[in-house]
Amino acid sequence: MRETGGGVWGFTGSTMTSLMFFWAMYNQFFPYHLRVLIETYVYKLMGLVSNSVHIKFNEHSGLKKSEAYNSIRSYLSSKSTALAVRLKANEKGGGKSLVLSLDDHEAVEDVFNGVKVQWSSNVSKREEHANASGSEERRYFTLSFHRRNREMIIERYLGHVLREGRKIEFKNRERKLYTNNTSLYAREGKWCSVPFHHPATFETLAMELEKKERVKKDLIKFSKGKDYYRKVGKPWKRGYLLFGPPGTGKSTMISAMANFLEYDVYDLELTTVKDNSDLKKLLLDTKGRSIIVIEDIDCSLGVTGQKRKTKEEEEEEDEEGKKEKEKTFYEESERSKVTLSGMLNAIDGLWSSCSDEKIMVFTTNFVENLDLALIRRGRMDNHIEMSYCRFEAFKVLAKNYLEIEWHELYGEIERLVEEIDMSPADVAENLMPKSDEEDAEICLKRLVKSLEEEKVNVRKLAEEEEKKKADQEEK
Ligand SMILES: Nc1ncnc2c1ncn2[C@@H]1O[C@H](COP(=O)(O)OP(=O)(O)OP(=O)(O)O)[C@@H](O)[C@H]1O
Numbered sequence: 001m002r003e004t005g006g007g008v009w010g011f012t013g014s015t016m017t018s019l020m021f022f023w024a025m026y027n028q029f030f031p032y033h034l035r036v037l038i039e040t041y042v043y044k045l046m047g048l049v050s051n052s053v054h055i056k057f058n059e060h061s062g063l064k065k066s067e068a069y070n071s072i073r074s075y076l077s078s079k080s081t082a083l084a085v086r087l088k089a090n091e092k093g094g095g096k097s098l099v100l101s102l103d104d105h106e107a108v109e110d111v112f113n114g115v116k117v118q119w120s121s122n123v124s125k126r127e128e129h130a131n132a133s134g135s136e137e138r139r140y141f142t143l144s145f146h147r148r149n150r151e152m153i154i155e156r157y158l159g160h161v162l163r164e165g166r167k168i169e170f171k172n173r174e175r176k177l178y179t180n181n182t183s184l185y186a187r188e189g190k191w192c193s194v195p196f197h198h199p200a201t202f203e204t205l206a207m208e209l210e211k212k213e214r215v216k217k218d219l220i221k222f223s224k225g226k227d228y229y230r231k232v233g234k235p236w237k238r239g240y241l242l243f244g245p246p247g248t249g250k251s252t253m254i255s256a257m258a259n260f261l262e263y264d265v266y267d268l269e270l271t272t273v274k275d276n277s278d279l280k281k282l283l284l285d286t287k288g289r290s291i292i293v294i295e296d297i298d299c300s301l302g303v304t305g306q307k308r309k310t311k312e313e314e315e316e317e318d319e320e321g322k323k324e325k326e327k328t329f330y331e332e333s334e335r336s337k338v339t340l341s342g343m344l345n346a347i348d349g350l351w352s353s354c355s356d357e358k359i360m361v362f363t364t365n366f367v368e369n370l371d372l373a374l375i376r377r378g379r380m381d382n383h384i385e386m387s388y389c390r391f392e393a394f395k396v397l398a399k400n401y402l403e404i405e406w407h408e409l410y411g412e413i414e415r416l417v418e419e420i421d422m423s424p425a426d427v428a429e430n431l432m433p434k435s436d437e438e439d440a441e442i443c444l445k446r447l448v449k450s451l452e453e454e455k456v457n458v459r460k461l462a463e464e465e466e467k468k469k470a471d472q473e474e475k
Helices: 002-029 032-049 067-083 147-172 209-223 226-232 250-261 276-284 311-316 319-325 340-348 350-354 391-402 410-419 424-431 440-474
Strands: 052-058 087-092 097-102 106-112 115-131 134-146 176-179 192-195 237-243 264-267 290-294 358-364 382-385
Touching: 052 067, 052 147, 067 097, 067 106, 067 115, 067 134, 067 147, 106 147, 115 147, 134 147, 209 250, 209 382, 237 250, 250 264, 250 290, 250 358, 276 340, 391 410, 391 424, 391 440, 410 440, 424 440
Parallel strands: 176 264, 237 358, 237 382, 264 290, 290 358
Antiparallel strands: 052 134, 087 097, 106 115, 115 134, 176 192
């Protein structure tokens, strides 16, 4: 008995060794194009005798990563966790958690409407495109199923996989903040990203309640508006113009919007954009479900030639005036040759409709300096004024920093903030406890003192102004 067992094992072992030897020889000595030819015929032969249909989903489609491949991977990750034997673990949130997916050369079964299908994860090597670090790996998924289910799988199952996969992908993804600033490791004309963890929310944003609710409603309507935008034939995008003095919360509002919708943020810096086509490329390279931000757009505008004009002025606009329109952003910078028309084209032209669900936000401290074409309704659909801190906004900040809803100093503060223009940033600075010893009372008193000092300053300035006027009139 022993000998027979040993014989079987010996035979199996030597067969395996021979097979592996032939496989290694085949891979090593057969040229790549010959192997492709052989494999093609083998597949054809198998197709004649097999009842299975196979569909291949490559990781890359052209130069871009295939979105379908990513969705399938996410879909399969939920199946594989329960069923597959070999899994791959990828870090998420800087190593705080793990996302599991199907390992290479591993297969998993799925059942849809009582029909069994099989998914396998594959990787092949292409030596002819090898780079210095070795051969190029090409990953793909193969879906196999019985040919009698072809129609159902193609028409219903695949749609189901992509939809579910996208949902899982969206839930699992780590939100990102992208920049095109080359001094922050971005290559020219490319984005680089860091995880986006800004804690601002609409709850912590100091702003009149009604205004806040209006913005929230608008965002919800936009994010659920896929069918509406398709019906009216408009690209699924929306523009916001946030304007107001420094420190009134324009950047904070953008973070709150991104957190509310769970979108990525692209911080577009025009100074590092070479020209109009570079701008177009950068915008095309942004994903859906994102907010694209250009902060302080007034500072980027060499083009202030088209501010609010009278009709006569418009008629008088000669050739030279028209050329003004083509003045570049950042005239002082020799690098950027982005023009106003290039900018309008990129955000609103034909190319802008190439991907869905994007919000564009411009911020400015001086809205009156902006070109009307740039901010007209339809392009910037929603103009939101971020204003000085009034009582309603103060109460939000007091709740954020001091965790109180009411204090006897509130009456005095209400009178002062309605009278004095102080930015929420300055109010927040006064309210923030500077040490463990500082309680709400100390912080509120500091704020009252600051507001009163500001009141005296404002009065002094007004008196000086009046005196100057009177002096000029006398002269
Ligand atoms: N409306 C607000 N609600 C809550 N916090 C605010 C608000 N405005 C300002 N702050 C606080 O002040 C800081 C600066 O505000 P933020 O950068 O959002 O202002 P900004 O309007 O973008 O300023 P700038 O025009 O100078 O860029 C924030 O980090 C936040 O702590």
